[in-house]
Amino acid sequence: MKVALLGVGGCGTRLVDQFVRTEHRTGRSVTNGNVLAFHTESQPLSQTTALSTDQHILLGDTHPAVLRRDTNSPATDSPNSSHDPQLQSETSTTTSKQGASSNSRTREYDINEYGVGGDPDVGAQVAKAERPEIRRALDKIDETEVAATMIVAGLGGGTGAGVGSVLLEELTDIYETEVYTLGVLPADTESDQRALTAARGLRTLVPRAASTLLVDNDSWSRDRDAVADCYQSINQMTVDRLLSVFGAGEANTTFESELRIDPADISRTLAVGGVTTVGRATVEIDSNAHGLLARILRLLGRSQPSGSTPVDASKIKTLISRAVQSKLTLPCEITSADRVLLILSGPPDTISRKGFETGRYLLEEETQTVEVLAGDEPIQNTTELTATVVLANVTSVPQIDELQRRAVPTEDAVTTTSGPSTTTEQTATTDEMNTQTVEPSADADSTSAEFDFTNAETASETTDSTEQ
Amino acid sequence: MKLATIGVGNAGSKLIDQMIEFEFETGRNLCRHALVINTARTDLAKPQQLDEDRRVLIGDTHQKARGHGVGGDAKIGAEVAQTDIDEIRRVFDDVEIHEVDAVLVAAGLGGGTGSGAAPVVIDELQKMYDEPVYGLGVLPGTYEGGRPALNAARSLQSFVNKVDNFIAFDNDAWRSRGQTIEQGYEEMNEELATRIVTLLAAGEVDESEVGENAMDSSDIMRTLDTGGVSSIGYASTDVTPAKEGLLANFKEVDDSQSESTDAAKIKGLVRRATNSRLTVPCDVSSADRALIVFAGPPDVISRKGVESAREWLEQEADTVDVLAGDDPRPDSSTLAAVVLLSNVTDTPRINEIQDQAVDAQNKIQEQDAVREEEIQSLITDDDNDLDPIV
Numbered sequence: 001m002k003v004a005l006l007g008v009g010g011c012g013t014r015l016v017d018q019f020v021r022t023e024h025r026t027g028r029s030v031t032n033g034n035v036l037a038f039h040t041e042s043q044p045l046s047q048t049t050a051l052s053t054d055q056h057i058l059l060g061d062t063h064p065a066v067l068r069r070d071t072n073s074p075a076t077d078s079p080n081s082s083h084d085p086q087l088q089s090e091t092s093t094t095t096s097k098q099g100a101s102s103n104s105r106t107r108e109y110d111i112n113e114y115g116v117g118g119d120p121d122v123g124a125q126v127a128k129a130e131r132p133e134i135r136r137a138l139d140k141i142d143e144t145e146v147a148a149t150m151i152v153a154g155l156g157g158g159t160g161a162g163v164g165s166v167l168l169e170e171l172t173d174i175y176e177t178e179v180y181t182l183g184v185l186p187a188d189t190e191s192d193q194r195a196l197t198a199a200r201g202l203r204t205l206v207p208r209a210a211s212t213l214l215v216d217n218d219s220w221s222r223d224r225d226a227v228a229d230c231y232q233s234i235n236q237m238t239v240d241r242l243l244s245v246f247g248a249g250e251a252n253t254t255f256e257s258e259l260r261i262d263p264a265d266i267s268r269t270l271a272v273g274g275v276t277t278v279g280r281a282t283v284e285i286d287s288n289a290h291g292l293l294a295r296i297l298r299l300l301g302r303s304q305p306s307g308s309t310p311v312d313a314s315k316i317k318t319l320i321s322r323a324v325q326s327k328l329t330l331p332c333e334i335t336s337a338d339r340v341l342l343i344l345s346g347p348p349d350t351i352s353r354k355g356f357e358t359g360r361y362l363l364e365e366e367t368q369t370v371e372v373l374a375g376d377e378p379i380q381n382t383t384e385l386t387a388t389v390v391l392a393n394v395t396s397v398p399q400i401d402e403l404q405r406r407a408v409p410t411e412d413a414v415t416t417t418s419g420p421s422t423t424t425e426q427t428a429t430t431d432e433m434n435t436q437t438v439e440p441s442a443d444a445d446s447t448s449a450e451f452d453f454t455n456a457e458t459a460s461e462t463t464d465s466t467e468q
Numbered sequence: 469m470k471l472a473t474i475g476v477g478n479a480g481s482k483l484i485d486q487m488i489e490f491e492f493e494t495g496r497n498l499c500r501h502a503l504v505i506n507t508a509r510t511d512l513a514k515p516q517q518l519d520e521d522r523r524v525l526i527g528d529t530h531q532k533a534r535g536h537g538v539g540g541d542a543k544i545g546a547e548v549a550q551t552d553i554d555e556i557r558r559v560f561d562d563v564e565i566h567e568v569d570a571v572l573v574a575a576g577l578g579g580g581t582g583s584g585a586a587p588v589v590i591d592e593l594q595k596m597y598d599e600p601v602y603g604l605g606v607l608p609g610t611y612e613g614g615r616p617a618l619n620a621a622r623s624l625q626s627f628v629n630k631v632d633n634f635i636a637f638d639n640d641a642w643r644s645r646g647q648t649i650e651q652g653y654e655e656m657n658e659e660l661a662t663r664i665v666t667l668l669a670a671g672e673v674d675e676s677e678v679g680e681n682a683m684d685s686s687d688i689m690r691t692l693d694t695g696g697v698s699s700i701g702y703a704s705t706d707v708t709p710a711k712e713g714l715l716a717n718f719k720e721v722d723d724s725q726s727e728s729t730d731a732a733k734i735k736g737l738v739r740r741a742t743n744s745r746l747t748v749p750c751d752v753s754s755a756d757r758a759l760i761v762f763a764g765p766p767d768v769i770s771r772k773g774v775e776s777a778r779e780w781l782e783q784e785a786d787t788v789d790v791l792a793g794d795d796p797r798p799d800s801s802t803l804a805a806v807v808l809l810s811n812v813t814d815t816p817r818i819n820e821i822q823d824q825a826v827d828a829q830n831k832i833q834e835q836d837a838v839r840e841e842e843i844q845s846l847i848t849d850d851d852n853d854l855d856p857i858v
Contacts, residue, residue, distance in 0.1 A: 001536075120857045128858075147536060165857045176531065199849065204856035206847045249510070258649045262508050264532065264580075268539025274843040336842075338835055353652035354643060357611035369835065370614025370828040373540055376649055395842040404849035411854060 001246045001263035002146040003180075004034035006171075008164040009123075010044040010112065011154025011184050013037040014231070019152075019239045020050035028247035034141045038134070038167065040066050040126055040159045041115035057137040059163060060116065060126035067114050116158035120197045123162015134170060147263040148178040148210070153201075156186030156194030161201035168208050178210035178267055182242070184234075185330070185399060187218035192410040199407035202275075202400065211270035211392060213242075214277060214330040216399050241278045241329060244388040248343045248377045259356075261343055261375035266390075269341040269373055274393030275400070277330040281322035282386045285311060285350055311385060316344070316355025321362055323387035330397060338393035339371040340364075346385035348378035359387070367391065469668045469685040470568045472501040474560075474593075476586040477545075478511045479576025479606050480504070482653070485515035486661040491669060492517070495799070498669040501563045505556060505589065507548055507581045508537035524559050526552040526585065538580035542619045545584020553592055560596075569685050570600045572668075573631070575623075578608030578616030578639075583623035590630045600689060603631035604664060606656075607748065607821060609639035614828030621825030624818065633692040633810065635664070636699060636748035638817050663700045663747060667806045670761045670795035681774065683761050683793030688808070691759040691791060696811035697818070699748045703741035704804035705733070707768050734762070734773025735780060737805040742784060748815055756811035757789040758782075764803030766796040777805075785809060 007016030016037055023030060038057045039045050045056040060066035116122040127134065141149070151168055153160030164181070171179045183205060186194040206212045220234045248261040270276060320342060324334060340363055344351055360374040475484035481504035491498050506512040507527040515523070527533035527548030538544040549556070571593050575582030586603070593601045605627055608616035628634050642656045670683040692698065738760055742752060758781055762769050778792040848854070 124858050147534065162857055169858060196854075199854050200857050202847045203854055204858055206843065258653050260508075260510060262510070262537030262539065263534075264508070264537035264539035264541075266539075267532070267536075268541055272839060274839075275846060338839065348650050349648050351649045353647045353649045356649055357609060357643070361611040361613060364613045368831075370618070370831050371835075372613050372615065393839065393843065395846045397846060400846060404854065408849055408851070408853045 001266050002032055003030050003246050004141045004146045004149040005031050006151050007037040008151060008153040009039055009157040009160030012152040012160055013039055013044045015152045015235050017048040017050050018235050022239050028243055029250050030246045032145055034146050036137055038163055042069055059130045063126045065122045066116055069114050118158040120158050120162035123158045124166050127163040127166035143175055148180055150180040150182055152182045155183040155198035155201040156190055161197045165204040168205055172208055181205045181209040181212045183212055184215045184217055187221050192406050195403050195406040196410040199403045211273055211276050214275055216330045219331050241280050245390055257376055257378050259375045265373045269339045269390055269392045272338045272393040276392045277328040277332055277394055279323045279326040279328045279389045281319055281326050282384050283319050285383050285385055311350045311352055313352045313355035316352050317359045320359030320387045323389045324363060324366055332394040333396035335368045336394045336396035337367045337369055337391035340367050341390040342374040343377055343388045345377040345379050351376050469688055470500050471498055472563050472568045472571045473499045474573045475504040476575040476589060477579050477582030480574040480582050481506055481515050482657055483574045485517050486657040487665050488517040490661045490665050496669040498665055500568050507533050509535040524556055540580040542580050542584035545580040546588050549585035549588035565597050570602055572602045572604055574604040576606040577620035577623045578612050583619040587626035587630055600632035603627045603634040606637045609643060617821050617824035618828040621822045634697050636697050638748045641745050641749055663702045666763050666804055667761055667808055681794045683795055687791050691757045691808055691810050694756040694811035698810045699746040699750045699812050701741040701746045701807040703737050703744055704802045705737055707803045731770040731773035734770050735777045738777035741805045741807045749817055750812040751814035752784050753786040754812050754814035755785040755809040758785045759808040760792040761795050761806045763795040763797050764800050765798055768803055769794050
């Protein structure tokens, strides 16, 4: 399935960059160059290696609330703007922006204060203000060449969640084809602010996207000191699984697949909407049985990869079972899945029909849904057999509940501090009252902590008019 | 018999392709016209025996298909066939229908294209022509799961109601250990093509060879005239000492057999054809009519054997409507017997598919009912405190 990838924010940009690199390395072609990276901060864009500069879209460089990395940052006279962000103290970041002082959000080490400073509402305002720029950038995507578009973003970031939300709105308005989202959820070790952004991001993206694939940083970063240390491996895992799903049937192979995964199979599986998660398992095919000569020939690329002995049916069944029981990109209760897609990739002469069919049936039993589509993807010159399982519309997801548990008190705290003369000592009920009753003050434009929709609209209109 | 054939969907197209290959290899001439219809551009390219202009892509302008298949959704399969029916009709206009005896539509019933689009095509054919339209349908195996079973159960109804006869093929009966996916489907297609072509091509080879006992197209059509679901049995035996012939790789070849076939052998062959794997397992006695075709060198087909075989089948099938005839193949090194059991009403596999389909339909409806609600509750916190960003 050909998919256009639009990375948003730092995480999205890195993922998309890595995706394109992996495409080149594996010979699979999913994007066909239909790739863009959107960010409100220039550095992550310039650090990409597989994207060309015309695929970089820097947004908000004239927006008053966006902190630019270069010195001529408009509308800010912050003395810190030219310094390394890592060296800046937490308090200085909050005062570094005009208007931001009225909104003293808890900033923690994992918020990049360049760009929108982790504020999704600023992100959304910037994106709304820059709609013409976004539309111009989207002209570089050939919608007729792809079957779908996917927005890739870290949902804990202000740009990822904020710009991503507006971009999704824009795409679903102008595209006839499906628009998916790939979202990365923040880990427990990341700040509550990021948890709040992600929880709100889910509320915005999930109803609008054709489907939202999620990757949970927390489950994939356990036993490590910091999430940053394993970004690389989480990203690679994500990219590998994305490629397994969308790259199925797109590799250049002379083998015909008997049960090819059509793009329609993928889109039908995802068509139920909601949240999607992906599992994967790989098994090494035993090649010793074919003797030394066969192995040498295989190394030289002179023979069929594995002779013609099919892998034992029970082994394939076990592989499929392992894939669905494996650590999913987002752990969930698998019986809550609505539709399921199975892709078995490996040398075509090793995939046992019986194993494939029993494995598929097993999926139907384990996930308790009859909507299981399955296909094979013949890959030459590999000694691995891989099962990839897509669980679409899973509705029992502990990690999302956990994010919401963290997000609610954080939002209360934020609204409290932004409200006039309220203190953090006030009870949660009062905070809720404030959320509803506080009038948007005239100067609380771009960094207003109010999450009220009309308020955000007002703010963006203000921004629009100042631009014109 | 002379046929115009249409393969719908992946399974149907490959079957037609395999039939043409088999008749070409064995010097038969059955499929005078062939056409394949698919919703996936890639799958449409697979058949090797058909010219480019005999392949029809449907649904390439449909929002959900776009030339990428219908994702196993029979409803979309039917929708796109309906939309593009003019395109199908236009390609079928080339067929000189007076040259053929019947039209055969082949499809897999588990997928979306075959189960959905084929009944639409059949409807159109019945409107356009007086010639009988037969269906050849592949039933999904138990392990293919609930959705294919639901597609098949629903499509089977349309098929049986619309066609003049429905020849069923059960995937489950042909599943064996040790096959790869590739081999599995190829073997099944070969088995089915062998049966269909040997049966329907009877009486169409060399006009000069037509003997007094030769099977005639009209006999076959009369047997199929019952409507309903039919099953085909097949058995073959080697009749030449040398095994180097083109057909030496046939399955079920009796290796010890090298002497000329006598009456007992003929009867044994028919018994084996009937009791061995039928295309769809059924109670033989529930058949309405039956027919036996003997294809092979005329000199090995014992008249006495044919008659006793016919009588045996008459008893087994519990019907007096049993025809038997020859399809002389002087150069053939095998003798094959094909048994057609027409309108069998006791087929356990079809009942199983229907049960599985009912369960699947219930599950799907349950899921549909709570889907939106469950998504909302997943993304909303308990007290609905969190607001969306935009």
